[in-house]
Amino acid sequence: MNRITVKTSSKQYDVCIGYGILSNLQSIIENFSPKVSKIVIISDDNVANYYLEDVKNQVAHLTNTDSYNFPNGERSKNFAIYEKCLEFCFESKLDRNSLIIALGGGVVGDLAGFVAATYMRGIRFIQIPTTLLAHDSAIGGKVAINLPKAKNIVGAFYQPELVLYELNFLNTLPIEEWRSGFAEIIKEALISSKENTKWLINSIQSLENLEPNLIEKCVEMGISVKNQIVSEDERENGVRAFLNLGHTLGHAIEAYLGYTKTTHGEAIAFGTLFSIYLSEKLFETDLSFALFLSWFKKLDYPVYLNLDIPSIIELMKQDKKNVEQKINYVLLKDFGVPKICEVEESVLKDQLKCFLTEIIK
Known part of the structure; x- marks a missing residue:
């Protein structure tokens, strides 16, 4: 133990x-x-x-x-x-x-x-x-x-x-619950370090029939990252907000679909993919979006193409990180370097539209 x-x-x-x-x-x-x-x-x-x-x-x-x-x-x-x-x-x-x-x-x-x-x-x-x-x-x-x-x-x-x-x-657990939980492990790797991110991508190519020791290592890595953050910031006054990577769009999708058409983690995975895409665009950096898109597809994460963007934006504005309905978004300047940025509503609309176009190419 x-x-x-x-x-x-x-x-x-x-x-x-x-x-x-x-x-x-x-x-x-x-x-x-x-x-x-x-x-x-x-x-x-x-x-x-x-x-x-x-x-x-x-x-x-x-x-x-x-x-x-x-x-x-x-x-x-x-x-x-x-x-x-x-x-x-x-x-x-x-x-x-x-x-x-x-x-x-x-x-x-x-x-x-x-x-x-x-x-x-x-x-x-x-x-x-x-x-x-x-x-x-x-x-x-x-x-x-x-x-x-x-x-x-x-x-x-x-x-x-x-x-x-x-x-x-x-x-x-059914396979969709493995995908749901693994989405949070991906998030924890992304906000913690390049090493954790690289190890995770190289180690996991399928979520079926995982070796017990590999499951244990993934869980321990995720919990260790979460522990480090919540021990520093129990009440989300600072770095704990970084744990919301992918959650602004993910929660909006859950609410939009009524919490019954997707699992929490599958929606968060889609939100995380968009966060990588948006980070590349806003910070003009290379986070290997194409690699992540390919990896997520290999892991059979669902995509949500029929989203009404204005409705999604309105739901994003209700996120707990926001103040006066200004959208604060968790982005990545690099792996292990998360940052909270206020993103204009018009920018989000344009980038989300481009993102949805990109993922079906």
């Missing part, structure tokens, strides 16, 4: 990564102080079918444990499900010494974390990610729910007590 320690201004905690490490959960929780009075496991109905009993068995001898499952998917990250989770916690008689376990992907982690952050003004929680994408979302304490037209707009910064990343849980 590998440990990466996250040290933020509000809390220090471990991220445990490995195969077969779920068996450590009981002993870890036994060492919590004050002693855990009760546990509620929050999951979705898909993940619960696979792994809920495994987690329950690990904590069964610790204290009384309840579980609440909500419908799988991004559309569940809303006020109605959030309220039902809070009501379940209340009916389960959770107190301030209780513990919430978020068992699932990014949606579960975001929602269950926000429940933990707000129930009784904050109780402890653990992240147990079950997707590749959640290697990113489980680290750093961002918890949130969505509005119909704005992703993660209602939320908090609230750090977990522990992130336990059992890599065997990734075995049941």
Whole structure:
């Protein structure tokens, strides 16, 4: 089991990564102080079918444990499900010494974390990610729910007590979820260094049947990059905003399509590709856009050609990085050299139109 320690201004905690490490959960929780009075496991109905009993068995001898499952998917990250989770916690008689376990992907982690952050003004929680994408979302304490037209707009910064990343849980992921999670690993490589970027491109030519040790190396690289950034800037007042590379367009696409026609990471991958293209144009630099376009196609990332550009721009203007609806965009002056730039709306419209033309050549 590998440990990466996250040290933020509000809390220090471990991220445990490995195969077969779920068996450590009981002993870890036994060492919590004050002693855990009760546990509620929050999951979705898909993940619960696979792994809920495994987690329950690990904590069964610790204290009384309840579980609440909500419908799988991004559309569940809303006020109605959030309220039902809070009501379940209340009916389960959770107190301030209780513990919430978020068992699932990014949606579960975001929602269950926000429940933990707000129930009784904050109780402890653990992240147990079950997707590749959640290697990113489980680290750093961002918890949130969505509005119909704005992703993660209602939320908090609230750090977990522990992130336990059992890599065997990734075995049941469909290929689109591998693509979704790998998009964030690409982002982390791009903002960190030329070396990480080059290693990733050379190492991964397909997302099917990946070697376990290679999966572990990718996850550790991504988490290490995220850790370095969030430890320096917990509340996104500076460098943490660089983690939004690709997200301004990606979130707009998710909202435009209604969160049901694409995965989060696939939309982010498309946004990242546009960020590379836009960076080359605005900084007059060579970031090998053609190479990335070819690589993304080899990895079977979808393209979104039928976008209404004015609608997409309006959705971009609702991004959390913006001030007075001026669009702040994360770009790359070079690999490992991200920069936030205010980009004029007219420039974005023109460049997005050219980009959509370029990718179908």
